[in-house]
Amino acid sequence: xxxTSTTVSATANETTAFAGLETRGAHAWFGKHHxxxxxxxxxxxxxxxxxxxxxxxxKSTFIRLLNRMHEFIPGAAMAGSVLLHGNDIYEPTxxxxxxxxxxxxxFQKPNPFPAMTIRENVxxxxxxxxxxxxxxxxxxxxxxxxxxxxxxVKDRLGASGGSLSGGQQQRLCIARSLAxxxxxxxxxxxxxxxxxxxTLRIEETIKELAEKITVIIVTHNMQQASRVSDYCxxxxxxxxxxxxxxxxxxxxxxxxxxxxxTADYVQGKFG
Amino acid sequence: xxxxxxxxxxxxxxxxxxxxxPRAIRIRTTSVVALSAAFAVVVVLFTGVxxxxxxxxxxxxxSIVVVLARTSRAGSKERKDALMRVIITxxxxxxxxxxxSIFGSVILKGYLxxxxxxxxxxMRTTTPDDFLEFGxxxxxxxxxxxxxxxxxxxxxxxxxxxxxxxxEVRGRLTFLVRFVVQSMSGVPSIVAGLFIYTTxxxxxxxFSAFAGALALAVLMLPTVARTAEEVLKLVPEDLRAAGYAxxxxxxxxxxxxxxxxxxxxxxxxxxxxxxxxxxxxAPLLLTSLSNSALRFHPFDGPIxxxxxxxxxxxxxxxxYAIARAWTGSLVLLAIVFVLFTLARRFGGKDKR
Numbered sequence: 001x002x003x004t005s006t007t008v009s010a011t012a013n014e015t016t017a018f019a020g021l022e023t024r025g026a027h028a029w030f031g032k033h034h035x036x037x038x039x040x041x042x043x044x045x046x047x048x049x050x051x052x053x054x055x056x057x058x059k060s061t062f063i064r065l066l067n068r069m070h071e072f073i074p075g076a077a078m079a080g081s082v083l084l085h086g087n088d089i090y091e092p093t094x095x096x097x098x099x100x101x102x103x104x105x106x107f108q109k110p111n112p113f114p115a116m117t118i119r120e121n122v123x124x125x126x127x128x129x130x131x132x133x134x135x136x137x138x139x140x141x142x143x144x145x146x147x148x149x150x151x152x153v154k155d156r157l158g159a160s161g162g163s164l165s166g167g168q169q170q171r172l173c174i175a176r177s178l179a180x181x182x183x184x185x186x187x188x189x190x191x192x193x194x195x196x197x198x199t200l201r202i203e204e205t206i207k208e209l210a211e212k213i214t215v216i217i218v219t220h221n222m223q224q225a226s227r228v229s230d231y232c233x234x235x236x237x238x239x240x241x242x243x244x245x246x247x248x249x250x251x252x253x254x255x256x257x258x259x260x261x262t263a264d265y266v267q268g269k270f271g
Numbered sequence: 272x273x274x275x276x277x278x279x280x281x282x283x284x285x286x287x288x289x290x291x292x293p294r295a296i297r298i299r300t301t302s303v304v305a306l307s308a309a310f311a312v313v314v315v316l317f318t319g320v321x322x323x324x325x326x327x328x329x330x331x332x333x334s335i336v337v338v339l340a341r342t343s344r345a346g347s348k349e350r351k352d353a354l355m356r357v358i359i360t361x362x363x364x365x366x367x368x369x370x371x372s373i374f375g376s377v378i379l380k381g382y383l384x385x386x387x388x389x390x391x392x393x394m395r396t397t398t399p400d401d402f403l404e405f406g407x408x409x410x411x412x413x414x415x416x417x418x419x420x421x422x423x424x425x426x427x428x429x430x431x432x433x434x435x436x437x438x439e440v441r442g443r444l445t446f447l448v449r450f451v452v453q454s455m456s457g458v459p460s461i462v463a464g465l466f467i468y469t470t471x472x473x474x475x476x477x478f479s480a481f482a483g484a485l486a487l488a489v490l491m492l493p494t495v496a497r498t499a500e501e502v503l504k505l506v507p508e509d510l511r512a513a514g515y516a517x518x519x520x521x522x523x524x525x526x527x528x529x530x531x532x533x534x535x536x537x538x539x540x541x542x543x544x545x546x547x548x549x550x551x552x553a554p555l556l557l558t559s560l561s562n563s564a565l566r567f568h569p570f571d572g573p574i575x576x577x578x579x580x581x582x583x584x585x586x587x588x589x590x591y592a593i594a595r596a597w598t599g600s601l602v603l604l605a606i607v608f609v610l611f612t613l614a615r616r617f618g619g620k621d622k623r
Contacts, residue, residue, distance in 0.1 A: 067516065069512065072512070097520050100516055102518075104517070107512065107513065111509040111510055113532070114510075114532055115528075125518065127527065128514055128519030128524065128527055128528070129518040129523075
């Protein structure tokens with residue numbers, strides 16, 4: 001059993017001094033089921049970190065810990081701390097809604113608001129959180145452009161969000177997350193329901209986003225992880241709670257990992 | 272690989288529907304049905320079986336026999352399929368018949384009184400036995416609409432909010448609220464009337480439209496609340512998660528994401544609530560009573576309503592009084608129909 005508190009901060013410190021998000025000894029439970037064990041990870045600001053590992057190893061649970069979506073599941077519990085700019089987001093004085101404003105999320109299944117138009121969908125976060133932002137037109141254009149959707153929808157911003165194709169809906173969801181200007185964007189297998197073309201488009205979007213914000217992406221797709229991420233964290237489970245095997249730069253994980261299990265996984269020997 | 276399709280053949284291709292029933296078979300089926308119907312008429316004319324019901328039963332029996340005979344050479348699966356189709360169609364028609372019968376008799380007996388004066392006059396200066404050219408039910412129409420309007424204004428916000436409490440807030444009182452709503456839906460309507468009579472009518476010492484509306488609201492609330500809960504339950508958990516992940520608080524998510532998503536379902540909840548109470552007579556007899564004059568004041572004195580209008584003139588029992596009652600019923604049906612159509616039109620469709 002390897003040491004589970006590997007971090008990517010050693011390499012990160014040389015490039016970016018400032019840590020965007022960090023977990024220390026994070027655990028997660030669903031009722032009595034211990035889902036995640038002792039995860040300590042640092043996500044350097046303005047980088048893309050891929051979370052990889054076989055099904056059921058707690059990847060999604062882990063990123064839901066990072067923006068306090070975990071607590072919506074009845075019976076959920078956690079331990080450890082999650083630091084955003086060095087402040088624990090699980091402090092009793094911290095407002096979960098404020099955390100989610102700074103740490104946005106894109107879900108596995110595209111979920112645009114069906115009762116809203118494309119434009120309203122993009123602006124929904126601003127309205128829902130009561131933010132005062134001028135120039136809504138600029139925000140709509142800017143966010144849709146960054147999500148790679150502007151050219152396709154600029155002439156039908158009044159159409160329902162549900163009228164778009166699956167890939168377009170997912171990019172609309174990304175645009176929606178960007179409109180509230182998060183510092184971190186969590187993506188839970190954002191391309192698992194999409195065709196290769198849309199996947200490619202979203203991967204380009206992720207790379208562009210990383211110039212401004214920190215992206216953490218859960219993926220089942222090895223090629224995707226190697227294409228888009230700067231760092232990779234490999235999770236595994238032996239039937240019990242999921243744990244972190246190894247985290248390092250993506251190049252090292254895919255070419256010369258320290259743990260033989262990582263090598264087996266990235267070479268497709270299991271998972 | 273070579274494609275030999277020439278432009279001539281491409282041009283001659285016509286759109287076809289090879290899956291639809293061929294014309295010959297359609298004609299044969301229609302003639303068999305018509306023959307069975309005609310034979311059923313013969314049976315009714317020459318045997319003890321009589322009336323429309325007798326004809327319908329004979330016709331259904333004959334259809335089953337014909338289907339069995341026609342499919343005797345087919346496989347057992349096809350035979351079962353054809354048989355079940357006849358039985359299910361018959362059951363659907365049978366279920367439809369009482370509705371058609373009620374609707375038909377109300378229209379046949381009520382249309383005589385449909386004249387302009389029925390919608391423009393009240394019964395202040397007219398006796399129940401006057402010709403149908405005199406007097407009308409304007410006061411009753413206005414009274415019914417006024418009371419349903421007030422009842423809706425009380426019930427719709429309350430009902431939708433309790434639906435939101437049950438599905439979104441899921442607080443500690445969820446069980447209690449659901450229990451109260453369910454028991455309320457079992458309250459007999461006269462009890463609702465009696466409740467408002469003892470609490471409001473005796474306290475204000477006056478029958479009034481508002482008292483009637485309160486009694487209707489008591490009956491309407493459980494229908495609206497339960498339907499709203501069922502409808503709100505249909506909203507995918509994904510959408511709530513999306514709202515929360517954008518940094519929205521629970522109530523903002525509920526009112527800006529969840530409720531707009533099921534706008535048409537909530538319109539249905541309102542329709543069902545109105546349909547539940549617009550024909551209620553018993554609670555109104557104890558709360559709004561009735562009146563022969565046109566009134567608009569919700570707090571001042573007894574007021575007419577269509578159900579009590581129908582009830583009152585049926586009780587009088589003379590020829591023209593009963594005709595007025597039938598016309599009142601027809602207008603009541605028509606109002607419900609118009610309200611439903613309007614609600615469907617303006618309630619919008621779920622964009623899902």
